[in-house]
Amino acid sequence: MWRWRKALQQWVLRHTPREAQARLTQRRIYLLPTRFGAIMLVVALAVWVGALNYAVSLAYVLSFWIVALMLLSVLLAYRQLAGLQLQARAVANVFAGDEARFLVHLQWADTQPRRLRLRWYEGDTVLAESTAPGDYALPLAAPYRGQLAMPVLRVWSEAPLGLVRAFSHVRLQAALWVYPQPLADPRELAWQGGEGEAAATEPGGDEFAGLAPWQAGQSLHRIAWRVYARRGSLAAREFASPAAAGGLPSLSWDDYAANMPPEQRLSHLCWHVLQATRAGAGLRLLLPQGEYHVDAGDSEPALLALARFGVHDAGG
């Protein structure tokens, strides 16, 4: 049974091509009775046998009406999915171990409400229930560094009676990058070296330069919460740039022992990139595949470089 199920899953995964936009038609909408539907069929059968035996005409009416409701449910459930259009995009890149989010956009031509449910094909939790067209955010755990493509999505509906389930599988074009999980590195690296002892081990420590209004997009770590408590407005702590003078400090793949696993090395590097960004420092990131210049405060290119390390970009 389990094996059979596994084989079925494999088949579904193989036969769901990735597409930018999916439109559900009868070729890809499947219909099956739910467990409740099966129970109701058994009840209809029992009533039918009773009607047969006791020659009760009205019991035939009851039995056949149940069957008719089943048949109608097939149409109604199919109708819930027919013509549904899906598109998806990733919300943002995340760090490994965090939760990624994909936005699925549902739309259909008419104005009738539909009762749809969404979940990942390999998962059990209902992620979203929709009655109106629009965007629905679907969370997905991102445990590993690299590129995370949106998995196969199952969209289904049992409306309105719960007797028959119409379902379909789509694999939408949407992907995001998962940065390495930051891992604290106690060692002092070259970029921290000459810049004084300030930001050495304690990030965002005492090298405090002043306050400025906090702007969306800035790290939450920079919010001066005590100020917020006092004034009620968000303020960001500004730090003096330690790399103001001279060339950019560099952060290198080769700073670590040769026998350190690559993922751990990337995690440490990621941590340092974040520290430097937080401190407002510019960096030169030296990786085997190339060299990346990180401008002060913008960690994105460096993090992307780390996420892409050794990964073939599938696009999307």
Place this chain on the structure above:
Amino acid sequence: MLADELRLARFAVLAALALVALPLFLHLPGWVPLVFALLLGRRATLVWQRRPLPHRLWLMLGLLLPIAALWLNLRTLVGREGGVAFLLLLVGGKALETASLRDWRVLLALGFFLAATPLLFDQSPLSALWLLLSLFGLTWAMVLLAGEDARLSPAVTARALLLSFPLMAVLFVVMPRLPGPLWSMPTEQQGATTGLADSMSPGAIGKMIPSREPVFTAEFRGSQPRVSQLYWRVMVFDQFDGTRWTAANLALPRGVEVGASTAALRYDVVAEPFQGYLPMLEQGVAAGEGVVLGYQQKLRRVDAANTARLRYSVQSVASSRYGDALGEREQAFYLQLPADNPRTLQAGQALAQRHPQPAARLQALQLWLAEQGLRYTLNPPTLADNVVDGFLFGSRQGFCEHFSSAFTVLARAAGLPARVVVGFQGGEFNAQGRFWQIRSSDAHAWSEVWVDGSWQRVDATALVAPQRVDAGIDNTLGEVAPRMPLVGGRPPGWAQWVGQQWQLANFSWQRWVVGYDAASQQNLFQKLGLGEVSAANVAKALLGGMALVLLPLAAYVLYGRRVRRSLPQQVWQGLAQRLRRAGLAVAPGDTAGELQAHARRLTEAEQQALAALLQQWQRLQYAPQGGDDAAWRSLWRQVRAFRPAKVGRKR
């Protein structure tokens, strides 16, 4: 795990179950549905107070006690009453252990099954109405359990039931019916609510004459019979103990011979067995499917223990006699008399001595009875011992029981084998439905005397009150009605009309819904030109019927819910369509200016017409009230009249 929004759904399930079980109060010992209601009520309060379910042990105890009581009460947990009561208690118990959504759905499914149980007891139109109500309740609960919005749910429910009705109807008509049951039911003693008693002592039938309750219907193919021909034979009583006639229930193989070769009447009857026997016109010569004609010309079901209503066809020859070769012992049996009623015995013997020829003797017996000054009444004085003597020589008042009983005793005393036949006489013809309605008040008893190798019907009542047979009971009782408070006199004309309509509805109901069985199905199949009810034909009919219903249904469900366009939109789309038909590449989102740009390929006159239409369209669009409907409709007519000629293909 259940979301709070399902609370309403849970109440709906419990309410639907209560609704379904309500008619069972009429058919089961009252406390059983009451316990069921209490169990449901308990569950409802738990849902209301958001409290957990009781421990299984309490539930077991709370269920075992009523089941034990049920056993003590009915001595059975199967059969119709016992089984339904048992099921009811179990479903009540299940209600108290429903936690997850799946449990609630199982409970709801049980509710659907429970909805079938009241139908075992009663299939009247009222029951059907209740079934409809139950189905609505159950489906509504189903819709709510599926998570539908509470406000929309009644409409969704009604829609689902309405749309599935035609599918149900096709299945109902086409799915094959079996002529007999799969397994025989335990026989149950049913109260003699309607019908005839299993014995006759003067007075028993008199009690049911006042009731005008319909008991069965008959439908003749071809010519209709006369009222005086309608002797509906049901039972034969052949044993007399001095006060009471009973049936000996001899079972000898015997056919019916009818000398007179008049054409047989063919007719269908829908009736419930009376003490196991079904009504049939005298003299029955052939019985159709499902019934068998037996000794003493009694008709019964093939599955004799089944007391359900049945539709059957019979052929009878309207005659007052039928041939039957009686052996010595049988003749002696039909002559047995107790020593009671000495004066009647004496009179019979005296007549026998005077008329040695049996035929002449029978004639003389009838003459003698007619001369006794007897009077027909429904309120005869009660008679104690020697009831026949008391009637013939004392009170001289009575009704059919008295007459038939007295005449049969007289005939036996005169040495002629005789017996009493009980059944119905007459009926009311419903001209619209072209069927006969026979009522309780048509119950009748007459005698049969064996003369010269055949049984001769003698209706002693008719000797005294001939109008009883010619005009039916209603007219006979007209004279005596004032003496009876409630009974008797014919109802006024309009009431009769209403009554006839109701009968017609009831008859159609019995015929087409309740009585729709293997035979009716066969008839219908033949009428539709489908031939026999065979697997292939059923499949054909099912496919055809389903296609007939499903295709429009699918079209409606899948495409019928398009939003209706407003009138301005309709006009605009119409205009765009005309231009497209003329061969212009008009896109759905084109503006008025773009339409005119496309239209440059049209002729001058057409361009002007289009410009005029567009101008009017814009004027209406910008009108203060958005233009009234009449103006829009007039524009729509103009647009429809606008037919630009097809522009030349690629030049």
